[in-house]
Amino acid sequence: GAGVSQSPSNKVTEKGKDVELRCDPISGHTALYWYRQSLGQGLEFLIYFQGNSAPDKSGLPSDRFSAERTGGSVSTLTIQRTQQEDSAVYLCASSFPSGQKTGELFFGEGSRLTVL
Amino acid sequence: KQEVTQIPAALSVPEGENLVLNCSFTDSAIYNLQWFRQDPGKGLTSLLLIQSSQREQTSGRLNASLDKSSGRSTLYIAASQPGDSATYLCAVRPYGGSQGNLIFGKGTKLSVKP
Numbered sequence: 001g002a003g004v005s006q007s008p009s010n011k012v013t014e015k016g017k018d019v020e021l022r023c024d025p026i027s028g029h030t031a032l033y034w035y036r037q038s039l040g041q042g043l044e045f046l047i048y049f050q051g052n053s054a055p056d057k058s059g060l061p062s063d064r065f066s067a068e069r070t071g072g073s074v075s076t077l078t079i080q081r082t083q084q085e086d087s088a089v090y091l092c093a094s095s096f097p098s099g100q101k102t103g104e105l106f107f108g109e110g111s112r113l114t115v116l
Numbered sequence: 117k118q119e120v121t122q123i124p125a126a127l128s129v130p131e132g133e134n135l136v137l138n139c140s141f142t143d144s145a146i147y148n149l150q151w152f153r154q155d156p157g158k159g160l161t162s163l164l165l166i167q168s169s170q171r172e173q174t175s176g177r178l179n180a181s182l183d184k185s186s187g188r189s190t191l192y193i194a195a196s197q198p199g200d201s202a203t204y205l206c207a208v209r210p211y212g213g214s215q216g217n218l219i220f221g222k223g224t225k226l227s228v229k230p
Contacts, residue, residue: 042222043205045214048214048217091159103209105218107161
C-alpha cells in the first residue's frame, strides 16, 4: 500500500479482555517495528521483525504481550488480559533494513487503546 | 546506554521566524539519525534522515545537521508558519544491539503564532 496502515484506530476495552492490533506495512519493507507511546512519555520500543530472522522481543513489557508477522507482511500485536496501564497509542512502522537504502522509518497513524 | 535529549521541551515563536531545534545523544556509534514531526493524535511523519557519514540533509524549508563527534543534531526551520506547529522528535539508530530499537527523544513541542 501507499503507507503503513493500522487498525483499529481506536479501541476501548474492559480490563481483563484480550485485544489484537493490526499493522499492514509498506509493500517491500522487510523490517517492521512496534512502539508504544503513553501520555506524556516518549516512544517505547516493543518488538522488531526483520525478514525471516527471529524477532527481537526485548521490549515487550510482559508475557501478556505477543506479536506475530505472517508471510513477512502483516503483523498482529496481541495483548492478553489487558490492564489499565496498557492504555496507550500503539504505533507501527516499517522500513527497508538499515543496511539497505536509507533505513528510513515510516509510521502508521497508530491504534489508541483505552482500557477501562 | 544511548540516551537522546531534546531541548527545549516546548518553544513558541511568531510566524516568520527562523528557528533551531536541538537533539543530543550520548553515544556516537549510530547508523543514522532521523527527525520526525507528530501532530496531535497522529502518527509520526518522517522529515529528514541523516546517515552517519553525512553532515546535513535539506528538504524545502528544513535543514538537519549532524555532528557525530559531539553527539548533536539540529533541525533548522526557515520562515516558520503556523502549519509547522507540532511536536518534533529525533531518533538515533545505534550500532550493535537491536536494529529495531531506535532511541527517541521526548520531543520539542513547537507553536508558531500567526
